[in-house]
Amino acid sequence: GNGRRSWSIIIAIVAPIAAFILLFILTCWLLKRGTRKYNAIHGENGYDITTIESLKYDFTTIEAATDKFSDANKLGKGGFGEVYKRLSRGSGQGTEEFENEAVLIAKLQHRNLVSVLGFCLERDEKILVYEYVPNKSLDYFIFDRAKEGQLDWSRRYKIIGRIACGILYLHEDSRPRIIHRDLKASNILLDGDMSPQISDFGMARIFGIDQTQGTTRKIAGTYGYMSPEYAMQGKFSMKSDVYSFGVLVLEIISGLRNRDFYETDGAEDLISYAWKLWKDERPLELLNPVLKNDYSRNEVTKCIQLGLLCVQEDPADRPTMATIVLKLNRHSAKLPMPKQPAFVFDSRTDGRMPDKGLESDQSTTQSMPPSIN
Template structure:
């Protein structure tokens, strides 16, 4: 196709160019012809501008509609429009993580792999390759004891999250290693306990949303360079309405050993489910052990059962992690053990709320009620009748006879709940 350019000369003539080469064709214009040329010269640019504006408007409307469709697919409403300043492009995320190199992989969260990366401005991040649920929750949450969302990427099929990088890894990295847990003296552990409690209270009562975490465990508690705890991994969390107290599901997700009995066996969960998980977490921090079965404990017991028996027999300090014997406060440890047993009671109605737990931690004046026996409490006569964990299934018919769970694995259901 050849292009024609018409240029009006100052002497009333014009020249025609084909492909930029002047043909030297010229002639004199009459008055009427001159007026016609002037009209065309004015109208054509104006018309071109109007067409350009129309096409631009159509493109913007189409782009806006496409963006809204993407957002609606995530939440059914326009939730991300206020997050434009947080959005990264895919190239930035790939650059930050060295194209999601295996060397940058930190682990796996509730809905995807987690990578370490560094943004062009030098800020370190951690990214989660599946973010559908988390971005809707965490973007609205601001608390020093929750991991902070720095940005996200929505590009084609890629859905990525960028979190702040928390330098000291997770609590389990220290707590379940004999040498590393020596770095966690009692003042640090008490600080971690208090921080987790405040973070949960924020989720349950003080944030813009009421959120049930549903997967609170040591590996989801990150520690910064000052050992401040930050709750992470909201991939399994659920939002509750203002007047909602409980929900149920047929899809059980979470981690063995931290699940409340009403959730593990019947699929029912509430803020008291998180309270139960907090109680198990508190027990592990004090004892320095996972909530597993220990054959060497009184002929074979689960940690929670062992702690209950020692408490009942007035020997509570025997469960204390030996590495903190030189740094612990007797009153604080006993109070925390008491709170732990209140949190893991079988009946969710008698478990304290996180507001009560925070108050218990901050005040010695409140008298604590006597705890009832913990959930999954196993009598000594039943110790030899344990079902091996490899035989356990999460079908509804089996869950009703499930013994105390271990916490060695997570269950993730990748379907709407």
């Protein structure tokens, strides 16, 4: 009887302790599992409350910084408005979507991308705040006869290489991958060291890991930089950015605008002019005369060849940004010979400029918020 009583006492003591230990272990396991799941969903994408709150600006602060959005403080214009700028109040983007995507853009960290400092959601306003870049945009220098001499060939070559690195980051190294869709000289800002920073993500698109192409029914972009498949069919991909980069490279070399090109030597635009000179084995004639006294023949020829490869009509014939960066960093780089590039004239788009603004699309990608610099 005493033995049974002792075992009963032991069981009565041990059982609750064992049950408590098991319950404690189970609780810890569930908490750890929940934390991992939360981090996977929220932390990895940066959508947690702390991150969002740390990026918020109040409207009064922004209004004071821009002197109530006065013209005197306007730096320029982007795809969706002035470059200090705020979103249209008519934007259909929801508050939660805007917050999440503002945080997403803020997580893009590269020396050649303009940094996002925060955002504001007050008084029916949606505003993104970018860091200030002091030396205005690239077009301010390369298309101005009084200022073009400030960028010698060595500096221009570095600018081309750094822009390529920034686009490569967006295409392959950022998470998620991003297609900019509005690369142009006015969207390349120059910092105090004249190093380029890509800005204005108002038309950018997020691409999934396995996604290679998107489509839209409403074309938004800048004529002269848009690839033919995008301008005429609404199809866009990484190779659309490559096309825009090619146009930009030819503009940096020549100091001529593709979209405002005056007919020269029988060519109707900068691309056809560059192609004609290449075919005639006179590529160096494309170089801006202000640069003729000090330049690398090899670098200029390589950049012209890369520029022409980037504007090939078939996207499959255009190099990737990884290939472009690799070739720019090599002194002797063997490149394929370019074919006749794509020429997009007004007549091929019914003489109309593409619509600009928010898009109504059928793409499986998500849209990024129009940007405020």
